[in-house]
Amino acid sequence: MIHHVSDDPINEEMNLSIRTTEFKIFINGLLDAGYQFIKPSQLEDSFDRKACMITFDDIFKDAMTNAITYLESINIPYMCFVSPVFIGKEGYIDERELKNLRDSSLCTIGGHGISHKLFRFLTSQEKIEELCRERHEQLLGCEIEDFAFPYGSIYACDSKSIKMAQREYKRVYSTLNCKVTSRDKIWFLPRINLNSKTVY
Ligand SMILES: [Zn+2]
Numbered sequence: 633m634i635h636h637v638s639d640d641p642i643n644e645e646m647n648l649s650i651r652t653t654e655f656k657i658f659i660n661g662l663l664d665a666g667y668q669f670i671k672p673s674q675l676e677d678s679f680d681r682k683a684c685m686i687t688f689d690d691i692f693k694d695a696m697t698n699a700i701t702y703l704e705s706i707n708i709p710y711m712c713f714v715s716p717v718f719i720g721k722e723g724y725i726d727e728r729e730l731k732n733l734r735d736s737s738l739c740t741i742g743g744h745g746i747s748h749k750l751f752r753f754l755t756s757q758e759k760i761e762e763l764c765r766e767r768h769e770q771l772l773g774c775e776i777e778d779f780a781f782p783y784g785s786i787y788a789c790d791s792k793s794i795k796m797a798q799r800e801y802k803r804v805y806s807t808l809n810c811k812v813t814s815r816d817k818i819w820f821l822p823r824i825n826l827n828s829k830t831v832y
Pocket of ligand 1: 689690748782
């Protein structure tokens with residue numbers, strides 16, 4: 633799970649930032665170690681194998697410029713979890729960049745909440761609206777099969793929200809910080825937070 637990628641450290645106190653050089657070293661390290669980079673559709677066949685899926689949350693402009701263009705240049709697939717509310721806001725990708733992601737055969741776009749709210753305290757109706765797959769598809773302009781909860785912790789996601797997401801999407805992702813094994817169900821998948829501290 634990646635948020636910011638920049639040589640000017642951003643959001644370091646939240647541990648949501650990795651330097652561009654560190655990101656490239658990390659990717660090449662995985663390649664050298666023989667990891668296969670997979671798309672979400674390959675996930676279930678890749679449990680307990682030497683496989684890795686790169687996911688970006690929120691899609692900050694720096695991640696687009698410094699990491700996603702790099703993955704494109706070396707032909708590595710990746711996943712982007714997008715909240716429609718952020719598109720075009722300062723520091724985030726705009727409509728044109730979203731279209732580039734849609735057009736890329738390497739990119740899979742997933743939902744991340746219509747307006748990136750913390751689910752636990754939402755009413756049932758608000759949960760339905762925030763999760764809505766059809767609305768995500770309308771606003772993001774493509775078919776969506778994957779959903780990552782904003783904030784993504786056990787605290788942020790009550791079991792009712794998780795069950796609702798499971799009904800709406802093929803695969804649901806958390807921010808539980810560990811690797812995926814065959815013991816995991818595909819409806820609250822863990823993701824390792826990659827930042828300048830964890831990269832080493
Ligand atoms: Zn987010």
